[in-house]
Amino acid sequence: MSEPIRAEIVAIGTEMLLGDLIDTNSAYIAQQLKAVGVNMYFKTIVGDNLDRIALSIGQSHDRSQVVITSGGLGPTVDDMTREGVARVMGVELEFRQDLYDYIDKYFARRGFKMTENNRKQAFVPAGATVIENPRGTAPCFYCEDEKGLIIVAPGVPHEMRYIIGERAIPIIQEKFDLGEVIRTRVLKTCGLGESRVDQMIGDLFRESVNPSIGVLAHPGQVDVRITARAESVEKAEEMIDVLDAKVRDILGVAVYAVGEVTLDRVVAGLLGEKGKTLAVVETNTGGAVLQRLTAWPERVDFLRRGIVAMDQGELAGLFGISDEEPGSEAFAEALALKVREESGVDMALVVLGPNPPLNIEPEKSRTAPAMGETYFKLSTNDKIFSHDGSFGGNEQFIQSRVPMFALDVLRRALIA
Incomplete structure (x- = not known):
């Protein structure tokens, strides 16, 4: 096999460095490169500074045969990708009348008049090959020398996806014998x-x-x-x-x-497939288990009852459990049995764990730690399935993890 082609991505925009915007474009670009056998070794995020843009693109161009940039092609003064690429290639920017006319017509078709600053978008590095962008006003382009390709794509996601998927990947395939x-x-x-x-x-x-x-x-x-x-x-x-x-x-x-299948999708499918009915009682999850299960259409067939409680003592009164201490494993098991019996369902899932103190200030409740054991009890017609664990942390931490363990108890029972 020939040596794999190396590629790098340079994402341009100060907003990504500041954390105000998440760089999702690079993930899409990397997926498209992977699909055609191109290796990705580096990704760079650089702010809107011409010297640093040129430095980042230049370093990538020295290391890899393909460099793809995203962002910095707008009409404002902080859009400097064109200038950065021109500096790396050692050429000047040149005005292209055909690009100017295209941008003018793009605005006219939508009932707008092009402003003077959009003229900037009609400049590209001398010798660059233009890639038409029917999805927006930013003409894209690529430059080529003995080192390889620099492909310049827009930062607007729907424009970028078109340019990369429909234009850039075919260009790379044409220029290089990928073979893998x-x-x-x-x-x-x-x-x-x-x-x-x-x-x-x-x-x-x-x-x-x-x-x-x-x-x-x-x-x-x-x-x-x-x-x-x-x-x-x-x-x-x-x-x-x-x-x-x-x-x-x-x-x-x-x-x-x-792949991308979620655990709640799997559990909802199993419940529907096996024709099982379900009741759920949860405490420290804040209703997250029910929320995930009710996202799927099968819920109308399997879900019969759902209870979210902050106080386990109230659950003891509601279901008439007086011989077990609320908060104990024995109480969780007794509750699962009672819930299944009174709800008339095939399966009753109980998730019992500590909540923040009841007298805590509301604005502090999300960050207050809730320490202690969480008990998972699933009552079926002939068996109790169990799991327990310590999930010390704040509500956000607990509500992101405990539902996964609860759903897994349910999944394992359904496939047992």
Whole structure:
């Protein structure tokens, strides 16, 4: 195989450096490059400063055969990508009447008059090849020399997606003999922490080069990413299949889905598929379990009752449980049995954990720590499924993680 083509992204805009805007464009560009077998080694975010823009693009151009920039093509004084690319290429900007006429007509078609500052958008580095942008007023372009390509795309997401997907990727494919593709598969897991997953599949991680394997943690779940490079999509998928099977053999039922499928989507589908009805009682999650399940249309068939309570003592009174102490594991189990019996459902899920103190100031409730055990109890016709854990932290921390464990208890019972 020939040596893979290297690419870099330079995202331009001070708002991204300040955290006022999240750079989602680069993720899309990287996905498109990966799909055609182009390696991504670096991504740079640089503010609206001509010297730093030129420096960043120049460094990328020295390292990689393909550089893609996004942003900085507007008509204002802080849009300096054109000037930065021209400096890197060692040329001046040149005015293009055809681009000026295109921008003028673009405004006229929409009933607007072009302002003088839009004239700036009709300048490109001398020798650049223009890429038409039917989605906006910022003409794009690419420059080419013995080092490779610099492709300049707009920062507006819907314009960028068109330019990259429909124009830039075909240009790269035409200029370089790619010959390979890169495919990725993400196995979604829950019920295991990142360090535990890493420990279990550590040997695969060390032994696998192509395909490679990586681990990425999210609140309450861990993704296992398998990536293969091959001469065809079919071959890459075959290579991934082999490693996929090894990972599943090790992690077992912890793997709940592939790709972008969420845990609540899986659980809602299983409940609908198996025709089971459900009641849910939750405390420290603030209704997050119910919120996730009710997002799916199957809820009209499976969800029969939902209760969100701040005070476990009120639950004891509501369900007539007097012989167990609220907050205890025994109380959680007794409550699950009572809820299933009184609600007439197939399954009753109870999530009991500590809330912030009842007398706390409202503005402090979201950040106040709630320490202690959280108990997960699922009552079915013939069994109690259990899990418990300490989820010390503020409400935001708890409500992002505890629902995942609760849904996983439900999932494992449904597939048992």
